[in-house]
Amino acid sequence: MSVESGFTYWVMVGALGVAGLLLAVLVLPLLLRLRRRARNAEKAIDSTNDGYWVFNADGRFIDVNPGYCRMIGYRRDEIMAMNIADFEAVAVMPQIQAQIARIIERGHERFETRHRHRDGNWIDLEITVTGVDQRYLVAFLRDISDRKAADLALRELTRSAEAANQAKSDFVANMGHELRTPMNGVIGLTDILLETPLEAEQREYLTLVKSSAESLMAILNDILDFSKMEAGRLSIESAEFSPAEMIAELVSAISARAEKKGLALVCHIDPDTPARVRGDPGRLRQILLNLCDNAIKFTSSGGVTVRARVTAVEGGAHELHLSVNDTGMGIAPDKQENIFQAFSQVDSSSTRQFGGTGLGLAICEKLVALMGGRIWVASEPGQGSTFYFTVRVKSASVAAHPGQSATAGQTE
Secondary structure, three states: OOHHHHHHHHHHHHHHHHHHHHHHHHHHHHHHHHHHHHHHHHHHHHHOOOEEEEEEOOOEEEEEOHHHHHHHOOOHHHHHOOEHHHOEOOOOHHHHHHHHHHHHHHOEEEEEEEEEOOOOOEEEEEEEEEEEOOOEEEEEEEEOHHHHHHHHHHHHHHHHHHHHHHHHHHHHHHOHHHHHHHHHHHHHHHHHHHOOOOOHHHHHHHHHHHHHHHHHHHHHHHHHHHHHHHHOOOOOOOEEEOHHHHHHHHHHHHHHHHHHOOOEEEEEEOOOOOOOEEEOHHHHHHHHHHHHHHHHHOOOOOEEEEEEEEEEOHHHEEEEEEEEEEOOOOOOHHHHOOOOOOOOOOOHHHHHHHOOOOOHHHHHHHHHHHOOOOEEEEEOOOOOEEEEEEEEEEEOOOOOOOOOOOEOOOOO
């Protein structure tokens, strides 16, 4: 060997020695760590109760874990001799292969299906599949049978509850005539008796009978109206009316109640209010009466003010804006969001002190919504409350002229 050849030989040996040293120091620990991680991953897959597959594009199994064997009731060697279609509830092999091709193209897919257990029962599964290159796929399978059964039971329970609630609403709504007819008879006959010659004591008793009957009728009306709304049987009528006249008549009708408590009852109607519009004056009066009754009920001193104005909207229609302000006890901010819920009052003691069903404002909200508007409140404890609401009304054939202002014994 020449000197030059010998030198080259030893340089190569030295280089290989350095490479081997680097391999031993750097690469081998990395390979060992990767091997440990692979073993740990394999242990985790084997110990989990979830299923794990590796399969090819033909739907043939490459590997399955013990979790899937326990889940499906077959031994591993039995499963390895089958294909995916042998377990599927509805899919056949051509469909499965088309899905596999789609997953390979997209890279990932999650879906729900059912597999048949060895005992013949079906298992609900959630499967997550990931494509690995163009030949293999990895799937994780989770048994969701309990969740599916719970969801089904909840849906059945919800349907049963809705059916029972609908039956209740239908029953109460159908009872309207049967309940109102005898009460109207009691009130009507009491009115007739009060027009006859009576002793003072008899008149006092009959007046109490009429007042009690009217209170009971108001409660019945609330319950029946609310039940009709729940049953979807409440409709909004369309009739021509004067907003100014309707509001003035209502204020005049309740003025005695306000005067009895020493309250000032004032009404302001914007002079630009159209003389006549088309809408449901009966339901509009019901909303306003409920708000005014509440204002008088919860106000011990000061007064109640009703305001009304109309704005034009698209299509020749109008939006009627009304508000009822009082100087009463007010409503705490944390209570305001609940007052429009059925059977809700600001305080449970209010029921004992002031009476009522807790349905009035809930009915108002539903009626306002049916008439294309909304209702809200602004209030502070001890500073009174203002209830605002809007409804949509249509233009009437009669030309508009300036409205009027009306008060209970006062004009502004």
